[in-house]
Amino acid sequence: MAGHGLDPEDWGETxxxxxxxxxxxxxxxxxxxxxxxxxxxEDLDARYAVAAAARGPQAVVDQIITDVLPNHGGNIHPRFxxxxxxxxxxxxxxxxxxxxxxxxNLGGRDHGANRMERAVIDWTRAKMGLPxxxxxxxxxxxxxxxxxxxxxxxxxxxxxxxxxxxxAVRLTAYAGEGVHNATMKGMELLGIGSDNLRKVPLxxxxxxxxxxxxMVTADRSAGALPFLVVGTAxxxxxxxxDDLNALADAAAALGLWLHVDGAFGAxxxxxxEPYRSLSDGIGRADSIALDFHKWMYVGxxxxxxxxxxxxxxxxxxxxxxxxxxxxxxxxxxxxxxxxDYGIDLSxxxxxLKVWTALETYGEAAFCEAITGNCALAxxxxxxVEAQPLMxxxxxxxxxxxxxxxxxxLAPETQSQVxxxxxxxxxxxxxxxxxxxxxxxxxxxxAAITNHRSRAEDIQAAIEAVAREAMR
Numbered sequence: 001m002a003g004h005g006l007d008p009e010d011w012g013e014t015x016x017x018x019x020x021x022x023x024x025x026x027x028x029x030x031x032x033x034x035x036x037x038x039x040x041x042e043d044l045d046a047r048y049a050v051a052a053a054a055r056g057p058q059a060v061v062d063q064i065i066t067d068v069l070p071n072h073g074g075n076i077h078p079r080f081x082x083x084x085x086x087x088x089x090x091x092x093x094x095x096x097x098x099x100x101x102x103x104x105n106l107g108g109r110d111h112g113a114n115r116m117e118r119a120v121i122d123w124t125r126a127k128m129g130l131p132x133x134x135x136x137x138x139x140x141x142x143x144x145x146x147x148x149x150x151x152x153x154x155x156x157x158x159x160x161x162x163x164x165x166x167x168a169v170r171l172t173a174y175a176g177e178g179v180h181n182a183t184m185k186g187m188e189l190l191g192i193g194s195d196n197l198r199k200v201p202l203x204x205x206x207x208x209x210x211x212x213x214x215m216v217t218a219d220r221s222a223g224a225l226p227f228l229v230v231g232t233a234x235x236x237x238x239x240x241x242d243d244l245n246a247l248a249d250a251a252a253a254l255g256l257w258l259h260v261d262g263a264f265g266a267x268x269x270x271x272x273e274p275y276r277s278l279s280d281g282i283g284r285a286d287s288i289a290l291d292f293h294k295w296m297y298v299g300x301x302x303x304x305x306x307x308x309x310x311x312x313x314x315x316x317x318x319x320x321x322x323x324x325x326x327x328x329x330x331x332x333x334x335x336x337x338x339x340d341y342g343i344d345l346s347x348x349x350x351x352l353k354v355w356t357a358l359e360t361y362g363e364a365a366f367c368e369a370i371t372g373n374c375a376l377a378x379x380x381x382x383x384v385e386a387q388p389l390m391x392x393x394x395x396x397x398x399x400x401x402x403x404x405x406x407x408x409l410a411p412e413t414q415s416q417v418x419x420x421x422x423x424x425x426x427x428x429x430x431x432x433x434x435x436x437x438x439x440x441x442x443x444x445x446a447a448i449t450n451h452r453s454r455a456e457d458i459q460a461a462i463e464a465v466a467r468e469a470m471r
Contacts, residue, residue, distance in 0.1 A: 008057075017057035022093065024065045029076065029090050032452060036429030037074025044071060074432050079457045081446035082426075082434035084236060084264050084294050089451075091360045092299035095353035106138075106347040108324070110334025117338065117351035123358070124290075125306055127269050128262075129283020135310035137341040138302065138350040142263040142289040143182040145305035148342050149287035150186045150228065152307055152316040153257035157227045162316075172196045172219045175230035176207035178237055180261050182289070183230050196224070205240040205397070207231065209250040216254050229256045233279045234265020237436045237445070239377075239400035241265060244281030251286075260285040263303075264294040264449055265398065270363060272371040275398060292350075295370055295399075295449045298357050302350045305342070314340050369451040373399045376458055377448050383462040389469060390462075393436075393443040401446045402436060405469035415442035421468045431461035 008014040028035065041047075047067050075085040104113035121136035139145045150173075155161050158169065171192050175183050177199050187197045198219070200212045216226045229251050231242040244260060251258035260266070260282050267290070268279045282288060285308065292302040307313040318340035320326070327333050339345045358366075380401040384390045391407035406417050418435060419442050425431045436445045444465065 014057050017061045021061050021064065022097075024061075024069060025093050026090065028069050028072075029088070029093070032076040032087075033078050035070070035072070036077045036079070037072065037426060037432060038070065038429065039427060040071055074426075075450075076452075077429075077432070078450060078452035078454065079431040079461055080450060081448050081453070081461075082432040084447040084449055086291075086294045086297045086300075087450050087452055088299040089297050089353075089357050089361075091356045092353050094360075095356040096299070098356075099349045099352050102349065104349045106349060106351070107339040107345045108326075108334070108337025109331050111331070113349050113351065114334060114338065116349075116355055120351040120354045121304065121306070124304060128266060128288055128290075128306060129269070130285075130288070130306055130308055133310060134306060134308050135313040135341060136304055136306045137313075137338055138304050138347075138354075139342065140301045141293065141303035142180070142261065142291050143185060143303075144343065145289035145303050146182045146186040146259070146261065147189055148305040148313075148316070149259050149289055149307065150190055150192075152287065152312045153228045153259065154190065154192075155316050156257060156312060157225060166191060170196060170224045171228075172198055172216075172224045172226045173228040173230065174198045174200050174212055174215060174226070174256070176200050176202050176232055176235075176242060178202070178235050178240070179230055179232055180236050180263060182263070183261060202240075205235075205238070207242045207247060209243075209246050212250055213254060216256070226254070227257060229254075229258055231258060231260045231285070232265070233260050233262035233268070233282055234398060236263075236447075237400070237438070238394050238402060239265070239396070239398035239447070241268075241278040241397065244279065244284065246281075248281055248284035257286045258284070259287045259289070262288050262290040264291060264447075266290040267295040267366075267370055268398065270367050270370065271374065272367060275371060275374045278398060292354050295373070296354070296357070296366060297369065297449070297451050298353045302354060317341055317343070370399075373448040373450065373453070376453055376455065377401045377446070379455060380446055380448075380458045380462065383459060387462065387466050390466070393438045393441075399448045401448070402438065402443045404441060404443055405465050411439070411441045417469060418442050418444050421465055424468055425461070425464055428464075430464045431457075433461075433465075 074080045076087055106113050106117055125134045184194050187194050198215050200207050219226050231244050231247045233241050248258055268275045288306040290304055292298045293300045377396045377399045381392055381396040384392055384403045389406050389408055391404055393402035404414050405421055406414055422433045422435050433444045433446055435442050
């Protein structure tokens with residue numbers, strides 16, 4: 001096809017193959033229960049080798065159906081509870097088609113996609129309880145949102161940071177034991193250093209505000225500049241929640257920026273009780289990092305940084321060289337531009353899949369799914385406790401159930417058994433648990449952010465664990 005353009009020569013063929021791909025994609029989602037994760041074929045790397053030989057749309061769609069759709073990461077399946085991964089939605093397919101057709105760059109300028117992102121930010125802001133005028137930006141996920149929030153927090157205490165750097169100032173931040181690794185990475189990426197992230201002990205699963213105050217006082221006496229405390233709404237290991245109202249009071253008294261890692265747990269704000277109140281106080285934060293691709297189930301990737309003060313948010317990132325100057329009218333209008341609120345200048349249309357999901361299914365459907373996931377975690381805990389040799393690793397607080405398959409064994413042997421069970425059930429396609437560690441043991445862990453899971457899935461998975469535990 002040398003010498004030809006990149007638009008199709010035969011639009012009829014392209015249209016037919018696009019329809020075939022659409023049907024295959026919808027089949028994949030509709031039949032998700034029959035399509036668990038499977039070990040990757042040994043020759044898949046060779047199959048994916050780029051030949052760039054202009055095979056045309058029919059051959060490419062054939063290969064996608066044969067080699068791409070079956071080799072997914074498993075998280076579409078109703079018995080996938082590993083790590084904290086969302087399932088994706090049928091509405092994502094609709095949104096992806098529209099996004100491809102529009103091909104919007106949401107770094108700036110005046111076009112509809114930017115207005116949609118503002119609408120999604122404003123809806124999320126209201127659900128989290130932040131005031132009107134609070135700021136936000138969609139991101140690749142909580143990890144990126146965390147860096148954005150931390151940078152704004154630094155500028156509050158070091159206003160000249162962007163020009164002169166941090167220099168010899170030793171900033172210190174504070175987070176509870178078990179805080180997500182995104183906080184650690186954020187400290188490292190910004191050059192603050194992970195050694196300056198102080199781990200505050202927990203009391204009954206929540207950050208000890210008395211210990212926090214003592215640590216801040218000691219660090220100030222040692223010449224450090226404390227600037228940030230990170231609250232957790234849904235810890236990655238156990239689904240624990242800090243007392244965010246108590247943390248907000250402590251942060252105000254200590255002069256600290258309060259950031260909340262709400263990667264998945266922030267969405268308890270739209271759940272029923274008793275889960276909604278777990279995140280009470282989140283609206284008092286200076287910043288929140290959260291994901292839509294976890295407990296709002298939309299396709300990867302989609303996160304958000306929310307900041308209470310738009311001026312502080314913009315001050316951390318705004319930069320307009322001559323080639324990015326705005327205008328009063330025309331395409332270069334449309335302030336604000338999102339490139340002034342984050343790291344990326346070129347940005348994809350993440351808002352469309354969130355908007356499409358919310359407008360398709362409605363908030364009540366997400367409330368039901370999130371509340372239902374918590375109920376399933378409680379049901380899993382009950383099923384574990386009904387097994388004579390199993391035991392919970394911790395009480396279930398929200399949507400995460402952690403347990404051992406053989407509590408009668410020595411810790412080292414329990415670890416071996418639990419790790420082996422996780423791998424065996426993943427490979428058999430029966431269920432996906434991941435693992436974590438607690439009390440010197442490797443434990444099985446189910447993080448239920450799966451709108452396709454049902455009570456019968458929980459029961460079948462625990463029965464499979466019990467079977468494997470006796471082998």
